[in-house]
Amino acid sequence: MSEAILRATGLRKEYGSTLALRGADLTVRTGEVVAIMGPSGSGKSTLLHCLAGVITPDQGEVRLDGVPLAGLNDRARSRLRRSSFGFVFQFGQLVPELPAIENIALPLLLAGSKRREAMSVARAWFPRLGLDGLEHRLPGQMSGGQSQRVAVARALAAGPRVVFADEPTGALDSLAGEQVMDLLIDAARTQGATVVLVTHEARVAAHADRTVIVRDGRVTAPVEA
């Protein structure tokens, strides 16, 4: 069995009087696709954001390759997010002023690629996305499903080690949602990326190797595969 890439132990997070996480534990292995399910407000997004180092838990820790994220300063944490992580949200993550191809090229440019090289990598995604000919469409000129496919390509283009997806199909009908999930899982597996996915939908979770349930701020169903 592969090594743990992410290990969260005893995560606790309070927002004012709301206890969002109360001792959440989760281990994710390299190359695994893990779905996080659970009732609304149970703490799924908070857990995802702690795993990704976007928010810092009040107690407990997250380790990436055994190294505690809390030990990194803000700059190192942002660099890590940029170089090792990709993100897909429900909607609205593309830069509206940039055509699809430039949205995909953006993380590569931020990582230091030359423009010509970044655009060529981005262009190569279009046949795979089923979006040939739409390279120069703005996000507002594409359907929700097309935009989400572009968002998946953007999350994966720079070769992240972990992709975090929060309700990536939440705003889509079932056919468009299936296409987005097929693309996300297929591309992640091809690249050997690990995926941590929050979803309400069992058919989305069915794409995962393993599903865990968050209830009242704790991970209640199989912590380990």
Ligand SMILES: Nc1ncnc2c1ncn2[C@@H]1O[C@H](COP(=O)(O)OP(=O)(O)OP(=O)(O)O)[C@@H](O)[C@H]1O
């Ligand atoms: N920034 C915030 N400020 C205050 N309360 C928050 C904040 N973020 C989350 N919460 C609260 O923390 C709890 C857990 O929220 P979280 O978004 O993690 O749950 P969730 O399981 O992802 O919910 P949903 O499925 O509805 O998206 C909820 O009660 C929520 O209202």
